[in-house]
Amino acid sequence: MFHRLAVHFISRYFADMAVLFSPPMPHLPSDDITGLGVLFRLKQNGFGAFPARCFYEPVLSLRALGRPLVVAAGPEAIKAVLSTDAASFQRLRMGRRVLSPIVGEGILVSEGAVWRRQRKAMAPAFTPRTVPTLARHIAACADMTLPRVSMEKPVDVFSLTQTLALDIAAVTMFSMTSETFGTQLRTMVTSFMSGIGQPRPADFLLPPSVPTLTDWRRKRFRRRWVALIEAIIAERPKIGAQDDARDLFDLLMQAFGEEGGVAGQAVVDEVATMIVAGHETTATALFWAVWLLANAPEWQDAIAEEVHSIDLSSDHAAAALPKLTVTTAVVREALRLFPPAFMTGREAVNDVELCGRSTPGGAMMLLPFWMLHRNPELWENPAAFDPGRFLNGKEPERFTFLPFGAGPHVCIGAQLAMTEAVLVLARLVQLYRFTAVDDEPVLPVGVLSTRPSRSVPFRFFPRRSNG
Structure with missing residues (x-):
């Protein structure tokens, strides 16, 4: 049941759809762009790499230096590639x-029996029964960080969400704090994302046996990165062999800990994967939710009304989750507009028909989720920030909204990510009213995740004396 103010707001606010905030976007290329042109633009920004015709053509066939490149942006095409005909496609070699360099042979890049073993080992840490424990840790971390947000000077919100998300990842997944290693981790992840983590056309077109200068730089990064992850693991308190697993790390040790090295290379790779995926995606999702609310203050007020009388402390956070309907809708709309995993890729393992079009074996497949989420044939007013589309029991069709992917490789941490984003955003709005310091455009930059194009300073004001 929505609070009266939220219901009143929703009915009043949407009486005039023109007032909805539509965030700026990068310019799209012309419809006659070549496959090679798409690959070059992907290095800079995945939100500006694909032509507008992908909104209307479910399957777009291009070529890049003679190799087939297929953009599958329609729901039926994406469903076939990720789910109903998933066996005909494998992960794109470019992704590996x-x-x-940053996830090793972890679950994000593995295939076949290795992937199945990894998924089975990690699944118990992400079941619904873990939500109360996860919610307790998330709320505790939020209460350690958010009340200390400066109200005297502008705050870099993306840095704030990165710090908090890393703290939560360290506690929930590894029973640690990020106090000693957080800065170094964030620095290395940011360096990777903005540099050697940007996919080059050569990454798509050259076989793995042909190295590039960027590959050499990635190997250098890999050595430093593994050393950092191993140092983090060495600091973690250990449990006895007969003790029950406390968290994801213990489950990984039980499954892979004997595979060589101090903790086993498999454990190192999965720890790195969970740190990167666990904090990067949630940090970006939270940033975009906060930025959207700063530009749509009516929705910020609606959340404030929703959380006004809700106990979001660590002991009551799990019970509060079902009550946070407006907050959840805002998070989902932020994920629709700016999905952290904005795109995925596959390779056809044999000739296959996709939405009536023949796709040859070996074709590179690009699936831009962000275009699916903004398709005008699937969404009303698709470019606008409209959390109301997720309220009153409204649910999008399964393969029109895929912030966490779909099929066998659907994100294993989706529930954790949603729990974290909703609880943190609810607590932030409960404590503060916030505005952006300037109105300069902020564009999504899609490389490995959806980061903002610039640092955005915010002002925070106390919403009430006791949070």
Whole structure:
């Protein structure tokens, strides 16, 4: 049941759809762009790499230096590639080339029996029964950080969400704090994302056996990154062999800990994967939610009314989650407009028909989720920030809204990510009213995740004396 003010707001606010905030976007290329042109633009920004015709053509066939490149942006095409005909497609080799320096052979890049073993080992840490424990940790971390947000000077919100998300990842997944290693981790992840983590056309077009200068730089990064992850693992308090697993790390040790090295290379890779994926995606989702609310203060007020009398402390956070309907709708709308995983890729393992079009074996498949989420044939007023589309029991069709992917490789941490984003955003709005310091455009930059184009300073004002 929505609070009276929220219901009143929703009915009044949407009486005039023109007032909805539509965030700025990068310019799209012309419809006659080549496949090679798409690959070059992907290095800079995945939100500006694909032509507008992808909104209307479910399957777009291009070529890049003679190799087939297929953009599958329609729901039926994406459903076939990720779910109903998933066996006809494998993960794009480019993904392994670009991501392996930071995730090794972790679950984000593995295939077949290795992937199944990894998924089975990690699944118990992400079941619904873990939500109360996760919610307690998330709320405790939020209460350690958010009340200390400066109200005297502008705050870099993306840095704030990165710090908090990393703290939460350290506690919930590894029973640690990020106090000693947080800064170094954030620095290395940001360096990777803005540099060697950007996919080059060569990453798509050259076989793995042909190294590039960027590959050499990635190997150098890999050595420093693994050393940092191993140092973090060495600091973690250990449990006895007969003790029950406390968290994801213990489950990983039980499954992979004997595979060589101090903790086993498999454990190192999965720890790195969970740190990167666990904090990067949630940090970006939270940033965009906060930025959107700063530009749509009516929705910020609606959340404030919703959380006014809700106990969001660590002991009551799990019970509060079902009551946070407006907050959840805002998070989902932020994920629709700015999905952290804005795109995925596959490769056809044999000739296959996709939405009536023949796709040859070996074709590179690009699936831009962000275009699916903004398709005018699937969404009303698709460019606008409109959390109301997720309220009153409204649910989008399964393969029109995929912030966490779909099929066998759907994000294993989706529930944790939603729990974290909703609880943190609710607590932030409960404590503060916030505005952006300037009105300069902020564009989404899609490389490995959806980051903002610039640092955005915010002003925070106390909403009430006791949070």
